Amino acid sequence: MSNFLVLKRMSKKNEIRRLIEVLLDFKGDKIKEYCQNKLDQGMDPYDIFNELSLGLDEIGKGFEDQKFQRYFTSDLIVSGKNMKKAVEILKKYFKKTIKTRGSVVIGTVKGDVHDIGKMIFTITLESNGFKVTDLGVDVGKELFIEKVKEENPNILGMSALLTSTISHMGEVIDQLEKENLREKVKVIVGGKALTEDFAMKIGADAFGKDSIDGLRKCEKFIEAQK
Numbered sequence: 698m699s700n701f702l703v704l705k706r707m708s709k710k711n712e713i714r715r716l717i718e719v720l721l722d723f724k725g726d727k728i729k730e731y732c733q734n735k736l737d738q739g740m741d742p743y744d745i746f747n748e749l750s751l752g753l754d755e756i757g758k759g760f761e762d763q764k765f766q767r768y769f770t771s772d773l774i775v776s777g778k779n780m781k782k783a784v785e786i787l788k789k790y791f792k793k794t795i796k797t798r799g800s801v802v803i804g805t806v807k808g809d810v811h812d813i814g815k816m817i818f819t820i821t822l823e824s825n826g827f828k829v830t831d832l833g834v835d836v837g838k839e840l841f842i843e844k845v846k847e848e849n850p851n852i853l854g855m856s857a858l859l860t861s862t863i864s865h866m867g868e869v870i871d872q873l874e875k876e877n878l879r880e881k882v883k884v885i886v887g888g889k890a891l892t893e894d895f896a897m898k899i900g901a902d903a904f905g906k907d908s909i910d911g912l913r914k915c916e917k918f919i920e921a922q923k
């Protein structure tokens with residue numbers, strides 16, 4: 698391997714190590730400093746989320762590793778808290794559009810409490826003119842249906858990060874059909890545990906691989922409804 702490649706790999710490793718250090722800082726001071734430094738350097742807030750997500754991925758992998766578990770539930774908790782702090786700090790830097798383009802009801806499905814990705818998707822939608830009603834986490838099909846009836850949104854969004862909870866998305870879609878609501882609302886799903894294939898199999902209208910992809914698909918729905 699050339700010296701250049703070795704150096705590049707080393708600096709990437711160091712960057713990830715630094716991200717993990719920031720995400721696992723128990724006091725939560727380093728994340729504020731990190732976000733402020735990146736903003737001062739002129740980095741886009743969305744790119745800061747993406748960079749931090751690389752660190753979360755590493756922590757996730759180290760948690761999952763059966764042979765050599767490097768991270769534990771406590772690390773998931775601390776990194777989750779720090780990532781939420783980053784969301785709070787960075788959300789005010791997203792530009793706002795005044796004109797409302799459409800409405801979205803969103804939630805993380807039953808049994809699942811992961812909400813960072815959903816929050817980032819929500820901020821992305823809101824800063825691009827969507828009115829979003831966030832139902833929170835661990836949302837059962839009854840509440841999704843009730844809110845679709847009550848708010849008549851253009852789009853229903855569901856998030857899931859656990860392979861054990863993704864099936865609930867299909868149950869919500871089935872219930873929409875049973876109650877003759879399916880034609881009235883577009884359904885978009887997302888979250889780490891999902892694939893495009895799965896989304897199509899359960900009858901969703903779209904899968905968002907990340908929040909920008911999700912936004913583009915929501916924009917298409919609104920365009921098509923005009």
Ligand code: B12
Binds near residue numbers: 811812
């Ligand atoms: C932080 C974290 C936690 C925190 C969550 C804090 C919080 N408030 O969200 C806590 C500590 C609570 C937690 C708990 C658990 N976790 Co956890 N967690 C993570 C971790 C490290 C990061 C998740 C995250 O926020 N990623 C960053 C965001 C930005 O990414 P994202 O969610 O994928 O979102 C992006 C896109 O997917 C998309 N998106 C997301 N939602 C939606 C929705 C729509 C509609 C659209 C369009 C797009 C979209 O946009 C986002 C931005 O681009 C992941 C590892 C990982 N890398 O994912 C494990 C991970 C998800 N957890 C895991 C596990 C196993 C658990 C626990 C079961 C652990 C345990 N034994 O207790 C519990 C389950 C609790 C529960 N019932 O939900 C596993 C899941 C494995 C699986 N496939 O099922 C993972 C993958 C770790 C691993 N590799 O093993 N966790």
